Amino acid sequence: MKKIAVLFAGLVAALSALPGPSLAADATVPVEEIMKDTQKNWAGDDSDWIDIFGEAMLSRLYSHDFGDKYKAAVQNPAADEDGISPFDYDVIVNGQDACPLQDLSIDGGQAANGATEVTVKFKAATCMEGTPDKDALTTVRFEVIEEDxxxxxxxxLIQGKEGQGPISLKEAMVQIAKGE
Incomplete structure (x- = not known):
């Protein structure tokens, strides 16, 4: 019996060292950090706004391609007047206003085609009385890859208007950089 336990432990250790499936477990790490900061941003206290696309985060939590597209979009004269972001809304909550995020869940998917989709769900409008969809769940999908x-x-990927599919932030940044 002891030999079987030792063999099983060795097998588990060997399988956990294999590349590929490990990305699925690690894929939630950058998403969790972004969501933690987004939660702080909408917590309702007077803390400073955390720029989830600040230079330090951009180089640490995002792919080189994403970072390049973001930097190109920021250069567009149509970028937000504050010069900080090419977006005039919070891309995670998909709006300019939100409440403290409620019922947050982060689920890592299976790795496929070199990427893992991490799905985040939360309620962002629970404090907005009179809003018909105040208890609706917002879903945001993050495509996570292994790089360096x-x-x-x-x-x-954020949900588009009703009847539209998801909107790729990378595609949106390309359009912004072109002045569209």
Missing amino acids: GKAVIDDI
Whole structure:
């Protein structure tokens, strides 16, 4: 019996060292950090706004391609007046206003085609009385890849208007950089 336990422990250790499936476990790490900061941003206290696309985060939590597209979009004269972001809304909550995020869940998917989709769900409008969909769940999908030996966010997919499919943030940044 002891031999079987030792063999089983060795098998588990060997399988956990294999590349590929490990990305699925690690893929949630950059997403969790972004969501932690987004939760702080909408917590309702007077803390400073955390720029989830600040230079330090951009180079650490996002892919090189995502970072390049973001930097190109920021250069567009149509970028937000504050010069900080090419977006005039919070891309995670998909709006300019939100409440403290409620019922947050982060689920890592299976790695496929070199990427892992991490799905985040939360309620962002629970404090907005009179809003018909105040208890609706917002879903954001993060495409996470392995780059330079670590999991990084390669794209963020937000829900489009009713009847539209998801909107790729990378595609939106390309359009912004072109002035569209």
